Amino acid sequence: MTYTFALVGNPNSGKTTMFNEITGSTQYVGNWPGVTVEKKEGKARKFKEDIEIVDLPGIYSLSPYTMEEIIARDYILDEKPDVVINIVDATNIERNLYLTTQLIELGIPVIVALNMMDVIKSREDRIDVEKLSAFLGVPVLEASASKGIGIQELVEKALEAAQSRASANSCERCKMLDDAIEQSLDKAEPFVALPARQKGYNSRWVALKLLEGDEKLQEKLKVPVTLMEDIKSFRKELEQKYDNDMETLIADNRYRFISDVVAKTVKKNNKGNILTLSDKIDKVVTNRILAIPIFLILMFAIFQVSFGALGSFTVDWLDSFINETVGGVIKAWLEAGGAAEWLRALIIDGILAGMGSMLVFVPQIMIVFFFLSLLEDSGYMARAAFIMDRILRKLGLSGKSFIPMLIGFGCSVPAVMAARTLENEKDRRLTIILTPFMSCGARLPVYALFAAAFFEQNQGVVIFSIYMLGIVIAVLSGILLKKFVLKGEVAPFVMELPPYRFPTIKGIYIHMLDRSKDFVKKAGTVIFAAAVVIWFLQSFSFSLQMVEDAGESILGFIGKAIVPAFAPLGLDDWRASVALLTGLVAKEVVVATLGILSGVGAAGEDSAELAAALQTYFTPLKAYAYMAFTLLYMPCIAAFGAIKREMNSWKWTFFTISYQTGTAWFVAFLIYQGGRLLGLE
Amino acid sequence: MSRTLKELKPGDKAVVKSITGEGAVKRRLLDMGVTKGAEVFVRKVAPLGDPIEVNIRGYELTFRKSEAENIIIE
Numbered sequence: 001m002t003y004t005f006a007l008v009g010n011p012n013s014g015k016t017t018m019f020n021e022i023t024g025s026t027q028y029v030g031n032w033p034g035v036t037v038e039k040k041e042g043k044a045r046k047f048k049e050d051i052e053i054v055d056l057p058g059i060y061s062l063s064p065y066t067m068e069e070i071i072a073r074d075y076i077l078d079e080k081p082d083v084v085i086n087i088v089d090a091t092n093i094e095r096n097l098y099l100t101t102q103l104i105e106l107g108i109p110v111i112v113a114l115n116m117m118d119v120i121k122s123r124e125d126r127i128d129v130e131k132l133s134a135f136l137g138v139p140v141l142e143a144s145a146s147k148g149i150g151i152q153e154l155v156e157k158a159l160e161a162a163q164s165r166a167s168a169n170s171c172e173r174c175k176m177l178d179d180a181i182e183q184s185l186d187k188a189e190p191f192v193a194l195p196a197r198q199k200g201y202n203s204r205w206v207a208l209k210l211l212e213g214d215e216k217l218q219e220k221l222k223v224p225v226t227l228m229e230d231i232k233s234f235r236k237e238l239e240q241k242y243d244n245d246m247e248t249l250i251a252d253n254r255y256r257f258i259s260d261v262v263a264k265t266v267k268k269n270n271k272g273n274i275l276t277l278s279d280k281i282d283k284v285v286t287n288r289i290l291a292i293p294i295f296l297i298l299m300f301a302i303f304q305v306s307f308g309a310l311g312s313f314t315v316d317w318l319d320s321f322i323n324e325t326v327g328g329v330i331k332a333w334l335e336a337g338g339a340a341e342w343l344r345a346l347i348i349d350g351i352l353a354g355m356g357s358m359l360v361f362v363p364q365i366m367i368v369f370f371f372l373s374l375l376e377d378s379g380y381m382a383r384a385a386f387i388m389d390r391i392l393r394k395l396g397l398s399g400k401s402f403i404p405m406l407i408g409f410g411c412s413v414p415a416v417m418a419a420r421t422l423e424n425e426k427d428r429r430l431t432i433i434l435t436p437f438m439s440c441g442a443r444l445p446v447y448a449l450f451a452a453a454f455f456e457q458n459q460g461v462v463i464f465s466i467y468m469l470g471i472v473i474a475v476l477s478g479i480l481l482k483k484f485v486l487k488g489e490v491a492p493f494v495m496e497l498p499p500y501r502f503p504t505i506k507g508i509y510i511h512m513l514d515r516s517k518d519f520v521k522k523a524g525t526v527i528f529a530a531a532v533v534i535w536f537l538q539s540f541s542f543s544l545q546m547v548e549d550a551g552e553s554i555l556g557f558i559g560k561a562i563v564p565a566f567a568p569l570g571l572d573d574w575r576a577s578v579a580l581l582t583g584l585v586a587k588e589v590v591v592a593t594l595g596i597l598s599g600v601g602a603a604g605e606d607s608a609e610l611a612a613a614l615q616t617y618f619t620p621l622k623a624y625a626y627m628a629f630t631l632l633y634m635p636c637i638a639a640f641g642a643i644k645r646e647m648n649s650w651k652w653t654f655f656t657i658s659y660q661t662g663t664a665w666f667v668a669f670l671i672y673q674g675g676r677l678l679g680l681e
Numbered sequence: 682m683s684r685t686l687k688e689l690k691p692g693d694k695a696v697v698k699s700i701t702g703e704g705a706v707k708r709r710l711l712d713m714g715v716t717k718g719a720e721v722f723v724r725k726v727a728p729l730g731d732p733i734e735v736n737i738r739g740y741e742l743t744f745r746k747s748e749a750e751n752i753i754i755e
């Protein structure tokens with residue numbers, strides 16, 4: 001027999017920890033169809049029965065407003081898991097039980113896992129579990145996910161419920177709603193019985209939801225209009241009687257019931273109003289004066305470690321390991337075997353370098369996500385949003401977008417991935433589109449080269465102005481896109497500030513590993529394929545001859561063909577456009593390509609020879625337009641892969657790179673033509 | 682005139698009477714436990730003056746002043 005249990009609970013209730021405890025290493029992380037919300041599945045360990053555990057998104061309610069809520073609700077209603085395991089944070093019981101009161105109405109057996117009981121015990125608070133279970137009409141079990149306590153019992157109990165096919169929770173004791181509402185439900189229920197039965201939904205729940213005016217459900221059940229008229233008249237009656245709208249009435253009723261239950265079952269050991277450790281930390285961290293400096297110092301430190309010595313050391317090491325050590329071995333082996341030149345090139349410069357261009361990001365992703373999970377698990381992330389909200393709201397973003405933006409100055413790949421910490425889909429998409437405008441480390445060599453060649457006196461100012469240009473373009477784009485593309489109701493900023501907790505090493509480790517695996521598996525294929533394609537295009541001519549000079553390759557041909565498109569930007573030399581194409585592999589490659597095409601070999605950004613060569617086909621104004629274009633046009637293929645992964649949609653991915661490239665063209669155009677009008681050269 | 686939560690200062694306490702407005706913001710506030718009879722304690726205002734942090738039903742909740750304006754208190 002196979003059973004399916006769904007884990008449902010509020011964010012921060014310990015759901016992930018519980019899931020990991022139950023499933024161990026059997027988990028599989030995917031996506032819910034069509035959206036970027038993560039779907040985790042796994043098998044319960046230590047049971048001979050086949051038990052599939054599905055971790056549903058963390059939610060506060062089943063009211064279908066957020067994507068997470070819709071996913072969770074649809075899953076429970078349509079996939080009908082055998083049991084719903086509801087993780088309830090015992091230290092925040094009132095709000096957590098609100099979801100419970102909704103789950104028990106769905107007609108699927110529910111088991112409540114009262115998590116974080118270790119904290120309750122250490123506080124010497126008391127919860128009468130038996131009484132709570134009687135009030136809710138469902139089994140309630142104590143647990144402590146992070147300590148591994150109560151897990152086995154929980155799964156056993158769920159199995160029992162599944163095997164006995166315990167019919168849905170008949171909760172007669174839990175008189176949650178007012179008599180008048182119950183009576184309306186009695187009247188409405190027969191009306192909806194048919195559409196509810198067709199889908200196998202609990203008819204009383206359907207009646208309640210339609211009475212509340214749930215349009216999503218109405219659409220789903222295709223409730224006839226005439227029938228809705230009747231339901232609406234019931235609603236009108238109630239709303240008039242209470243002089244309040246139905247949504248408010250039902251929520252009030254639920255919370256009133258919960259307050260009552262909590263008063264009867266929870267005894268707090270209130271030793272006066274002592275400040276908890278969490279309160280004390282918060283007093284400093286969100287202090288009026290200290291909050292922003294602390295935030296900035298933290299961000300600076302994270303940035304330094306990720307992209308400073310440690311980050312670049314690991315990247316360089318891995319790069320040379322793959323390309324030199326492994327590459328050297330394979331090369332020697334191929335040469336010994338007498339492989340043809342094109343085959344050697346394919347394996348070493350195509351496939352191996354392609355793999356390398358993906359794998360070099362892994363250490364950095366791990367470092368960045370080490371810090372991100374530290375921020376997230378400790379509870380600081382929510383505070384960061386709280387502190388920064390005011391500034392980022394102006395761009396139509398929320399406070400949490402700050403972190404991906406900042407990481408963008410290091411590397412767009414982990415930055416785009418970091419956008420996943422944003423719950424709201426529109427905010428997340430916007431953040432992904434804007435993050436690559438933050439000038440990443442790989443673009444600096446390009447600026448350094450041009451600044452040295454054309455702006456010798458003001459190198460620092462020129463480079464700084466390019467960085468600022470990226471920020472300004474991001475701000476303007478944010479306002480613009482929010483107004484025309486990602487428009488719609490402003491997502492409410494109503495957010496829980498979870499108590500500070502000490503992050504567990506295990507939690508962080510799992511998080512880091514998950515992200516890296518996910519990157520290699522999901523983004524990796526795209527990056528690898530793109531790298532091999534570009535390698536092919538720049539190494540072969542149309543007659544499939546291998547060429548040394550990229551200018552004679554297929555890519556060179558394409559680069560020459562698109563020169564007219566760049567002419568209005570002043571970039572009328574084919575070498576400039578070809579270098580932009582090879583720059584898609586990684587933006588610093590622009591420098592090397594310019595070197596080769598200018599006939600000075602693969603020069604570095606500080607080569608005086610290359611600078612002199614560039615002066616023959618660039619002017620300072622053209623150079624500045626070129627730098628701006630390099631900053632803004634679509635990011636490298638690795639970032640492209642990450643964008644595809646995080647957008648989880650080709651349409652949005654292509655929109656993103658088209659928007660970026662379009663913006664680059666337009667800005668470079670303004671710079672060049674504007675500069676000319678001002679008489680610059 | 683009814684008083685809204687926006688008028689409170691850090692350290693003030695109040696009891697929620699009702700929520701005005703509609704749509705996602707209202708629903709979200711209701712779901713988070715900002716319902717009739719709930720006690721709110723205004724803990725602090727963010728360093729830049731917005732949003733605010735309150736304690737309600739034993740946990741910490743934050744929302745913007747524009748949202749606090751929708752919360753009528755007794």
Ligand SMILES: Nc1nc2c(ncn2[C@@H]2O[C@H](COP(=O)(O)OP(=O)(O)OP(=O)(O)O)[C@@H](O)[C@H]2O)c(=O)[nH]1
Nearest residue numbers: 011012013014015016017058116144145146377501
């Ligand atoms: N003291 C204690 N801490 C716990 C327990 N279970 C989980 N935690 C901690 O609570 C925090 C949140 O746990 P998660 O498992 O990430 O919670 P979640 O519900 O998955 O949260 P989201 O990922 O935000 O949806 C982590 O820091 C855990 O270590 C527990 O039983 N006792």
